[in-house]
Amino acid sequence: MxxxxxxxxxxxxxxxxxxxxxxxxxxxxxxIYYGWIMLVAVSITEVIAWGILYYAYSVFILPMALDFGVESLTIATGFTVALLANGIAAPIVGWWLDRYGARSLMTMGSLGGCGLLLLWSRVTNPLQLYLVMAGIGVVSATVLYEPAFAIVATWFRRKRGKALQVLTFFGAWASVLFIPLTGRLVEQMGWRSALWVLAAILALTILPHALLVRRSPADLGLAPDGDQSAHGQVTVIEPSFRPRDALQERRFWLLSIAFAISSFATVAMTVHLIPLLLVRGMSLDVASTIAGLHGLMSLAGRLLIAPIGERRSRRLVTLGLFLMQIGGLIILLISHWPGAAFLYIALFSAGAGTQTIMRAALLAEQYGATNYGVISGWQNAFMTVARTVAPVGAGVLIGSVGYEGMLWCLVGLLGVGSVALAVAEGGG
Structure with a gap:
């Protein structure tokens, strides 16, 4: 026939x-290149996953502390447990991504996240909470940026920067949407019932992951960016490093040190900025407004600065982002005027937010897409350690040398990170 x-x-x-x-x-x-269809779907699921599995936790701290009769710090420690579990799981998740792709991993992560949210609603003491949060940390590693970055690294070459902009543009709205939503749910329903609603919302990510995510363009007879068939010549040739070779490179560790330092500084300032401004005599309303601009400035940086990385060296653009962070901190140090705090948040947050795009693009550019998951997973594990110790580490610095001394220490650390980034060219 x-x-x-x-x-x-x-x-x-x-x-x-x-x-x-x-x-x-x-x-x-x-x-219509399928990579863009899949990217938009995954970007929407990232908003939901980040909003529920990461940002919403801050809303539950006080209600759970009152319910359990413990200090807020005891409940806040659950978030630290989740971060640690995420970092431990990152290399294993990366290995899975390189060998089997993101489809089954993200689908299982969405299912597991829903189940863990329901378990969370049933906990009655901090130990049970820590166990659940360890699970959520592992699940987060399977559905947040790392698998999404692996998808971008595999499906895009020339247009990778634009793809990362789309992904992180969506992701930037997670805190804006889900922190207020979670707060309203907790106020109206209580924290346990709120978790059931969030579980139902997270369940909306299951079908997109299961039905739309594909491993590689070759599965559809395409090449990255959708320009040619998989049997044609690929327009952009990238290196292909084995994880062992990448981990033995000086360049990999210099980049990892630089981004870990920036992660430490960003989390430290996120946690301690409002107390610093209150000590300087600002009202809570003004201090909260300034701190709340972090997400908006991060988004502005991704839209305005990230495209420069398509035309110039991404490493040099990233170095400029580090200098923006340093400049913001110095402005905050030399002036107590409220306007200086607004300048700080604009420079520091735009620099920190745009680094999310640059790190993913740099890693794929330097080491290729073949083993991107494992290599990125190891780097992310290193950064997770920095993020985890940042609140306590910065608190120790404040106790020892005060807020001004802590700011100078962060300036020094970011200076070290800038040097590491500057000499990271070449590898070896």
């Missing part, structure tokens, strides 16, 4: 029929 369609003839030869079907699919998906 013959079936004619667009010059294709399907006959009884299974091999020829499969090849022709693949060719037909590739023609269809080149009209």
């Amino acid at each position: 013959l079936f004619n369609h667009s010059s294709l003839i399907f006959d009884d030869d299974p091999t020829e029929r499969d090849e022709q079907i693949m060719l037909l699919k590739s023609r269809f998906y080149r009209r």
